[in-house]
Amino acid sequence: MTGLTARRLAAEDMAPAPVDIELHGVAAVCDPFGALYLPETRALVVSDLHLEKGAAFARRGQLLPPYDTLATLRLLEVVIGRYDPAVVISLGDNFHDRVGSALLPEMFREMISSMARGREWIWINGNHDPDGTVRLPGVSADILSFGGLTFRHEPTAAFSPGEVAGHLHPCATVRRREKSVRRPCFASDGARLVMPSFGVTTGGLDLRHKAFAGLFDRGALIAHLLGRERIYSVRFSGLLG
Secondary structure: OOHHHHHHHHOOOOOOEOEEEEEOOEEEEEOOOOOEEEOOOOEEEEOOOOEOHHHHHHHOOOOOOOOHHHHHHHHHHHHHHHHOOOEEEEOOOOEOOOOOOOOOOHHHHHHHHHHHOOOEEEEEOOOOOOOOOOOOOOEEEOEEEEOOEEEEOOOOOOOOOOEEEOOOOEEEEEEEOOEEEEEEEEEEOOOOEEOOOOOOOOOOEEOOOHHHOOOOOOOOOEEEEEOOOEEEEEEHHHOOO
């Protein structure tokens, strides 16, 4: 378990300070745990849960600590409890492979069902799990247009205002107290947003990586870095290369 994940879990009973942003004219709240809340539609958005990643690696003979799904779902319970959303949108790579949801242990299936009770739940299909989910509440879709925004797993290469995507797991590095600090981040120029990964065992891709080239107006791009108790918003020009 990463240090950031441990801090997120340790802080689950606290009230961390989110940051308010505007995305294509829609008010949004970036939560320090890595979820996005849209007050006008009461929608909570998370991305790249990568549930059952440890199980997927074990099926291939590579052992990882088997606690990733429980830790990720615990974090999800916290943010759902914090915002009480009417809609939950999970932006793809919900499971680490195609069979993850079919083989999901019953205790985790019950946790998800409990969180989904009384809410709409949309699973956006990702490149790791393109076939949707099995025996879980909610519906699956490749793309969702909702509340003035478009939700998909992978950001499009073309200019796409109002797009909310995942897939790239953005991270950024800043200098703080004479040392460099790297954190997952929301990346947005006000027109589109790429979500941080919510799964506890996922890696990250630096916002200066070529995979982000052309996605944003870098003059307006802000990295909203996840901290223990708050979001730190830093302009792209202020990030370490």
